[in-house]
Structure formats: structure tokens, C-alpha cells
Amino acid sequence: MTRRLSIIVVEKDRDRALMIVDGLREAGDHQVLVIADELGLARRISESNPDLVLIDAGNPSRDAIEELTLASAPMQRPVAMFVDESDGALTQAAIEAGVSAYVVAGLSANRIKPVIDAAIARFHLMQKMRVELAETRRALEERKVIDRAKGIVMRAKGIGEDEAYALMRKAAMDQGKKLAEVAQALVTAAELLK
Amino acid sequence: MTVALRLGFVPLVDAAPLIVAEAMGFAEEEGLALDLVAAPSWSTLRDLLAVGQVAAAQMLAPVPVALALGLGGTARFEVLSVLNLNGNAVGVSTAVAARMQGHDFMLSDARAAGLALLEAAGQGLRIGVPFAFSMHNELVRYWLEGLGHGLPKGLEIVTVPPPLMADALAAGEIDAFCVGEPRGSVAVERGAGVLLLPTSAIWAAAPEKVLAVREGWAEADPALAGRLIRAIWRAGRWLGREANLTVAAEVLATRLGVSAELVERGLTGRLLIASDGAERLVPGFLRFDDGAAGFPWRSQAAWIGARLARRHGLDATQAQTAAAAVFRSDLYRLHLGLAGADLPAASAKVEGSLVQPTPVASSRGKLILPPDQFYDAQVFDPGLAG
Numbered sequence: 144m145t146r147r148l149s150i151i152v153v154e155k156d157r158d159r160a161l162m163i164v165d166g167l168r169e170a171g172d173h174q175v176l177v178i179a180d181e182l183g184l185a186r187r188i189s190e191s192n193p194d195l196v197l198i199d200a201g202n203p204s205r206d207a208i209e210e211l212t213l214a215s216a217p218m219q220r221p222v223a224m225f226v227d228e229s230d231g232a233l234t235q236a237a238i239e240a241g242v243s244a245y246v247v248a249g250l251s252a253n254r255i256k257p258v259i260d261a262a263i264a265r266f267h268l269m270q271k272m273r274v275e276l277a278e279t280r281r282a283l284e285e286r287k288v289i290d291r292a293k294g295i296v297m298r299a300k301g302i303g304e305d306e307a308y309a310l311m312r313k314a315a316m317d318q319g320k321k322l323a324e325v326a327q328a329l330v331t332a333a334e335l336l337k
Numbered sequence: 338m339t340v341a342l343r344l345g346f347v348p349l350v351d352a353a354p355l356i357v358a359e360a361m362g363f364a365e366e367e368g369l370a371l372d373l374v375a376a377p378s379w380s381t382l383r384d385l386l387a388v389g390q391v392a393a394a395q396m397l398a399p400v401p402v403a404l405a406l407g408l409g410g411t412a413r414f415e416v417l418s419v420l421n422l423n424g425n426a427v428g429v430s431t432a433v434a435a436r437m438q439g440h441d442f443m444l445s446d447a448r449a450a451g452l453a454l455l456e457a458a459g460q461g462l463r464i465g466v467p468f469a470f471s472m473h474n475e476l477v478r479y480w481l482e483g484l485g486h487g488l489p490k491g492l493e494i495v496t497v498p499p500p501l502m503a504d505a506l507a508a509g510e511i512d513a514f515c516v517g518e519p520r521g522s523v524a525v526e527r528g529a530g531v532l533l534l535p536t537s538a539i540w541a542a543a544p545e546k547v548l549a550v551r552e553g554w555a556e557a558d559p560a561l562a563g564r565l566i567r568a569i570w571r572a573g574r575w576l577g578r579e580a581n582l583t584v585a586a587e588v589l590a591t592r593l594g595v596s597a598e599l600v601e602r603g604l605t606g607r608l609l610i611a612s613d614g615a616e617r618l619v620p621g622f623l624r625f626d627d628g629a630a631g632f633p634w635r636s637q638a639a640w641i642g643a644r645l646a647r648r649h650g651l652d653a654t655q656a657q658t659a660a661a662a663v664f665r666s667d668l669y670r671l672h673l674g675l676a677g678a679d680l681p682a683a684s685a686k687v688e689g690s691l692v693q694p695t696p697v698a699s700s701r702g703k704l705i706l707p708p709d710q711f712y713d714a715q716v717f718d719p720g721l722a723g
């Protein structure tokens with residue numbers, strides 16, 4: 144029987160950490176520990192002595208973990224960078240997804256692969272959610288600006304809401320700009336003239 | 338025809354040659370459309386380059402050398418040019434600075450600064466550097482071990498990502514740091530640190546960042562490599578003129594996410610040592626151009642290789658030879674010879690031997706190498722012919 148893998152996930156955001164942990168559970172019965180605090184990260188990881196460390200490639204603290212690759216005799220390299228793995232496609236996929244994995248030497252690639260695959264899938268899902276969230280926020284922001292601009296036009300010209308909106312939309316089309324851009328320009332100008 | 342090229346960089350002042358090449362039209366002149374990708378860490382930038390997500394990258398000078406020695410990964414990189422010499426500063430926490438009352442903080446005397454630091458630090462001294470394979474790490478070690486007999490007891494050199502350096506100092510995780518601008522000045526601005534020593538006071542001509550590509554990339558498409566090397570070289574030459582630095586600071590500020598005023602300190606070497614402290618002018622704090630600064634000397638690589646070999650128990654001669662081969666001074670000559678660069682006749686020099694500006698044999702006969710001495714007056718002879 145193969146031993147359970149001990150895996151450390153470095154992730155500050157609780158929801159994201161939970162999502163990755165769930166993904167890893169689906170990949171097998173592994174022991175997963177989450178580290179959220181980045182102070183003294185390398186020290187805490189080496190104390191736990193995991194088989195595998197997963198960290199977001201966008202996390203600047205990744206460089207601190209690199210130290211572990213030199214922790215003991217350098218030529219033995221107890222911890223290897225993911226980029227060392229012979230499977231180039233897997234490495235590429237991981238980097239594109241934003242996963243960095245630190246694999247302790249002595250683990251065979253076929254034991255690590257399902258875990259990494261699960262992590263990659265979760266990271267992709269996270270990215271998609273992040274993009275969607277950002278878009279929703281942006282749409283909300285734009286809506287607010289357009290409403291404010293509409294109010295400005297209504298007051299300035301003494302016209303109704305629909306008419307003000309139509310005027311702005313026409314201006315946007317004439318200038319080849321987005322409605323939100325025209326609205327923003329109006330709001331900025333109005334603030335200057337206050 | 339314009340060719341699109343993705344370049345990776347870490348948002349620091351010395352990414353300037355890449356940013357300026359794009360922003361000031363030097364890349365466009367060579368028919369390149371640069372797409373600059375900011376990396377959050379050196380390990381990520383190394384991986385992006387290794388798997389081909391970027392064609393070339395700004396890189397810490399020791400990274401390609403370490404890789405050639407089998408340290409820190411299996412990728413193989415080559416150095417097409419040196420982006421800058423020096424540009425880093427050692428800073429101490431306000432607590433340590435308070436115990437250094439007798440020191441003048443003139444940022445010029447490495448020995449005095451080092452002895453004062455060791456005295457103030459007492460038993461333990463934790464110094465943050467950005468990456469295990471960095472000139473920050475090498476120069477801090479070189480500096481401290483040269484003060485007495487070997488590295489001081491209780492010294493810990495730990496990796497701290499530059500954006501977290503000021504936090505780590507304020508939180509007492511580290512007592513001091515060695516970091517590239519603008520991160521040192523950011524720590525000063527936040528009242529977390531006091532600048533103690535520029536790395537140029539440890540080694541006057543230390544290579545800092547390099548332009549790195551995957552092994553074989555430059556020779557697979559020599560025309561493209563030539564365009565890249567020339568665009569970056571012209572950007573470096575532009576940065577070498579003091580009159581351009583105000584504009585450069587503005588251009589960099591947006592990319593780095595800090596104020597132009599803060600960027601300008603590193604670019605001009607006019608450093609504020611503490612938030613309520615005096616300004617010090619450090620000549621040669623950060624150099625992009627003068628004295629063939631961009632030339633990838635084989636002897637620079639050999640120095641780094643020798644240092645790494647000693648620390649990691651590798652054969653010194655083999656390490657120096659392998660290291661020297663990574664700095665492609667031959668490609669630099671090939672691509673810049675006709676562009677008007679004044680190329681030195683030799684590709685290696687005895688590092689640390691110049692105590693004053695010295696004319697040397699060169700292709701246009703006008704090359705003057707600036708001083709390159711180490712603070713302890715040692716010289717490094719790599720024994721490389723030519």
C-alpha cells in the first residue's frame with residue numbers, strides 16, 4: 144500500500160485554501176495542511192517536512208521556499224522545483240494555471256501527478272471565478288457612474304431620465320466610445336466645475 | 338516587419354533598460370513590439386523563461402551561473418548582456434540603527450559600516466536578501482566575512498521577497514536587509530529602516546541584473562537576438578545620460594507602482610538614508626552604461642561561479658569554467674560591433690584591479706573602465722585567457 148502524502152498548501156485566502164484542499168481530497172486520501180501566515184514560511188515548512196508544497200505562482204513568498212531547495216547538501220536537493228519534473232506538459236500546465244509545486248525527492252512522478260492535476264484544475268476554477276468577480280464589480284461600478292452622469296445631464300439640461308440616457312448614448316456612439324467612458328468624463332468634468 | 342517579443346521582469350528600478358526600451362521607442366527602432374510581463378518572484382520569472390512563456394528576462398546575475406553549476410533547477414540560461422552594475426543597498430532596522438550612534442552613515446566605508454553593524458547586532462544578526470542566488474546574498478557574505486575571520490557567528494541570511502522587506506524589518510523578522518531600489522527607499526519612507534551601505538561600496542563594479550535567454554535561443558535566431566540586444570543596449574545608453582533620468586523616473590514609476598520621486602533616488606544615487614535623515618550622493622550607485630557596463634565579462638561570471646562553488650562544495654576550477662561560458666561576450670560582440678558600441682579587446686579582466694578610471698584597448702579606442710575595486714582591496718584573477 145502506498146503511504147499517504149503529506150501536502151502543505153500556502154494560501155492566505157481562506158476560501159481559496161478550502162477549495163484547493165477539497166480538490167486535493169478528491170485526488171486521494173492525503174494529509175493536507177494549510178499555512179496562511181507568510182512570516183517565517185520557509186522555517187515552518189521545513190519543520191513540517193512535507194512531501195509536497197503547493198503555492199500560488201503569483202505569491203512573492205515563493206522565493207522564500209526556494210531556500211529549501213538548498214537546505215541540506217545541495218547535490219541531493221531534498222526539495223525539487225516543479226520545473227525540474229521531466230513531464231514538460233505538466234510543468235507548462237501548472238505554470239499557466241499559476242501553481243508552483245515543490246516536490247520532495249524520492250517521490251515517483253506517478254504519485255504526484257494526480258495531486259498536481261487536481262491542484263491545476265482548482266487553480267483554473269479559481270482564476271475563472273476571480274475574473275467573473277472582477278467583471279461583476281466593474282459592471283456595478285460602471286452602472287453607478289452612468290447613474291451619476293445621468294443625474295448631472297438631467298439637472299443641467301432640465302430633461303427627463305430617458306432623454307438624458309439617450310443623449311449620453313448618442314454621444315458615446317458619435318465618439319466611438321463606451322457609454323461608461325462618456326459617463327466617467329461627465330462626472331470628472333462636473334467635479335472640476337463644482 | 339515588427340516582431341512581438343515577450344520579456345519578463347521583476348518590478349524594480351533596475352528593470353529600467355527593458356521598460357525604457359519599450360517606452361522610449363528603442364525596441365520599435367529595431368522592429369520589436371515588446372510585451373513586458375511583470376513577475377511576482379524570481380523563481381516564477383525563472384520558470385516563465387524556462388518553459389518559454391517569455392523569450393527573454395531580466396535575471397539576477399547569479400541565477401544563470403547557478404543553473405550552469407546544477408544549482409537551483411535544471412533549466413539552462415545564457416546571458417546576452419549585463420543590464421546594470423550595482424543598485425542595491427543594505428539597510429538596518431531603526432532599532433539596530435539606534436544602537437549605531439557612533440557610525441556616520443556616510444554610505445561610503447564598507448569596513449566601518451560592517452564593524453558598526455556587527456557591534457550593534459550583538460549575538461544574532463538576521464539579514465534578508467531577495468533570493469538565494471543573488472548578488473545581494475554574495476556581496477553581503479563577501480562583505481561580512483572580510484571584516485574578520487569568516488562569517489560572524491549567529492549570522493542568518495534569509496530570503497525575504499522584496500515587497501515584504503519593509504514589513505519584515507518592521508515586524509522584527511530581520512535586523513537588516515540588502516535589496517534593490519526602490520525597496521530600500523520604500524523601507525526608509527515607511528520609517529522601518531535606515532540605509533547603511535550601497536553594494537557599490539562593497540564591489541564598485543558588481544554585475545547585478547542580466548538579460549537572460551534559454552540556452553540556444555540566441556543562436557537559433559541570430560537576427561532576432563541581435564535586435565533585442567541592440568534595443569536594450571540603446572536603452573541602457575539613454576539611461577546613462579543624467580539629463581534623461583527625470584523622464585526615466587516618470588516612465589518607471591507607473592510600471593513599478595511607486596512615486597517618481599522614490600524611483601529617482603535609486604536612478605540618481607541621491608539616497609535619503611532615513612525618513613527624517615540626510616541625503617547622501619552615492620556616485621556609481623547604479624550604472625547602466627558608462628565604461629562598458631553592459632559587457633558580459635567572463636570574469637564576472639567566474640567570480641560568481643567561484644563563490645557558489647566554495648559555498649556548495651563544488652570544484653572551483655570546473656565551476657569557474659562552466660560559469661564563464663554562460664556570459665556570452667562573443668554574442669555581445671557579434672551583435673553590437675556594428676552598432677557603434679566601444680567593445681573591450683579582452684573578454685575577461687582581473688576583477689578588482691582598477692583603483693582609478695583606466696583606458697583599455699577597445700574597438701573604437703575610447704573605452705575607459707571605471708574603478709572596479711573590492712572594499713578589502715582583494716583582486717580576483719579568473720585565469721581566463723583573453
